[in-house]
Amino acid sequence: MVAERKTGSCLCGLVRVEAVIDASSITACHCGQCRRWTGGGPYFSTGVSDVRIDGEDQIAIFAASEWGERGYCRSCGTTLFWRMKGKPLNNLAAGLFDDQSGLAVRQEIFVDRRPHWQSPWDGASQSTEAEEYAKLEAALKGSAT
């Protein structure tokens, strides 16, 4: 597990990102929203810190639920991130990074929503929709107090 600084961009290049990422920390999310949004999923969420974004005015935000919002490039449609409303950006789509070496999925979530054309990720922990919603409820309760 080595955190390193990586650069990346959307397909048209108007949104550029730079962040410290842990390449081995990817979460593959198969939830119904991620599957629909990305075209089939999973959404490969890469944990990031110290994020710098150029071209922020090109980012469109869609409020996909009461608690979450999704960012994409308004010029080319590239998937950028999912974030909790009102929280700092802590993940970026793995596809953005120029250097894709070392990427590994640590956890696969909403596995009961995985489409049949995909197979389970070897070596990743797995959790179901019910398990993830229980965690989300606890997190939302925690942030309300």
Added chain:
Amino acid sequence: MTDMETRDIQGHCLCGAVRLHATQYAKTVSACHCSMCRRWTGSAMWCLDVPTEALTVEGPVATYRSSAFAERAWCRDCGTHLWIRDDEGTEFELMPGLFDAAAKLRLRSEIYIDCAFACISLAGDHDRRTQAEYEKDQRHVEDTP
């Protein structure tokens, strides 16, 4: 020629503004791992072939010309990926995630397997082609890493 199913399926984007209706679609899904598809979707790009004349689309579709011969489309309002389409093609390569009924389809093929996320490994005995194998006889964008 890919085997086709002649049956109505309905699909929609995450916000519901774009609605799709197909009267015929491929019985199987294909995957592309090239750097452009990876960057755009944040995942692998999955494709469900639908003949042009079999598709009806309503809603705010935005497009981006990602090469001299093809365009990519997404929902302007929520960023859901919709399709990639070759200018001279006779079909849309739609994102299967748009259609709930497509979750049960099986994988037919993968291309650019040597460019895939290090973390992607799709089980099965489907057809697999590397960048060199695919570009030998297919139109492609030059010099994609």
